[in-house]
Amino acid sequence: MTPREAAGAARQFEELRPLLFSIAYRFLGSVGEAEDAVQETWLRYEASPTRPVSAKAFLSAVVTRISIDVLRSARVRREEYVGPWFPEPLLTDPYQDPERSAELADSISMAALLLLERLSPLERAVFVLREVFAFGFPEIAAAVGRSEAACRQLAVRARRHMDEGRPRFEADRREREELAGRFFDAFREGDVDALRELLAADVHMVGDSGGKAPLFAAHTLGLANVTRLLAVAVPQIALVGVVVTPHEVNGQPGAVFRDRDGRVVSAWVLDILDGRIQTIRTVLNPDKPAHVGPVADAWAMSREANRRHATEPGANGSA
Incomplete structure (x- = not known):
């Protein structure tokens, strides 16, 4: 490859990098x-002796095959994961x-990502490429190494599984953001009554710590239980100066929690x-938000x- 061809290939790859990352994630x-x-994917593209007719099709196929292999080994690790497993929080889709x-x-x-976990790697690949990124079946067949007919069958099965458990969200994004803003405002103010008013009767609070961080909500179900949990958590979080910053997380209303020095404590995501x-959903495993910051x-x-709570006036029956 000449230097000019190499520069062109690199430029083409960088233009497609956001798509490739989004597929792999x-x-x-x-x-x-x-x-x-x-x-x-870049290393394989760089090492290819010839330039493909369609860089997008070629690179998408390569990143798909790599991701399928990684997913198969990751599933073995997730079977041994401590507690609920959540995806790493993504603040912005490139x-x-x-x-x-x-x-x-x-x-x-x-x-949706948790629902995708129920699919086989091939079903997941076909669903993502077809339903999310609108690839044609000839491209999908080349990417996963199956016939077009087999890919169509995989797509039908995957779509059926996804439709059966497809999450429903508030249609109006602005309304979702407004309600989430009220929730986190009440959280910062320690107003548990205001928090209660925003929760559904069958609200579910669940956390992913991977056994690597304190977990106050593995699985908590119901308005009364979640309210009691928040009534305990809110003042404890305030005691150590945690800053709650509302932010879209994985395309949904959420927030990033940071300590007084700006280091990431957790990410919260709300289904509304x-x-x-x-x-x-609370992501507390310290391995997962490392890409967001320290x-x-x-x-x-x-x-x-706990120390601060113990020394507060009124603690342990003191005045």
């Missing part, structure tokens, strides 16, 4: 693994396509429907909160 639910898959913005936003939600919060020591913060 939807397969893997991991920012780091998706970035590694994209880098490996790939933008106005014509498919709805599909892109829905497919990156925590709920019918004007109420249906699910609160990560706090949640165990140290928990110990500090």
Whole structure:
């Protein structure tokens, strides 16, 4: 490859990098693994002796095959994972396509990514390429190494599984953001009554710590139980100076929690429907938000909160 050809190939790859990352992330639910898959795709593209007719088709096929292999080994690790497993929080999807913005936003939600975990790697690949990124079946068949007829069957099965458990969200994004803003305002103010008013009767609060951080909500179900949990958590979080910054997480209303030095403590994601919060997901595993910024020591913060609580007036029956 001449220097001019190499420069052209590199430029073409960089233009397609957002798409490749977005494909890989939807397969893997991991920012780091998706970035590694994209880098490996570049190495294979760079080493290819010939330039493909369609760089997009070629690179998408390569990143798909790499992601399928990574996903198969990742599933073995996830079987040994401590507690609920959530994807790594993604604050911004680098790939933008106005014509498919709805599909892109829905497919990156925590709920949708967890639903994709139920599919086989091949079903997941076909679904993501077809339903999310609108690839044709000839391209999909080449990417996964199956016939077009087999890919069509895989697509039907995958779509059926996804439709059976497809998450529903509030249609109006502005209404969702407004309600989430009220929730986190009430959280910062320690107003548990206001928080209760925003929760659905069957609200579910669930957390992913991977056994590596204090977990106050593995699975908590129901308005009364979640309210009691928040009534305990809110003042403890305030005691150690945690800053709550609302932010879209995986295309949904959420927030990033940081300690007083700006280090990431956790990310929260809200599922909202019918004007109420249906699910609160908290990502506490310190390995998962490392791409967002430096990560706090949640165990140290928990110990500090307990010490401060013990010395507060009125604690342990003192005046």
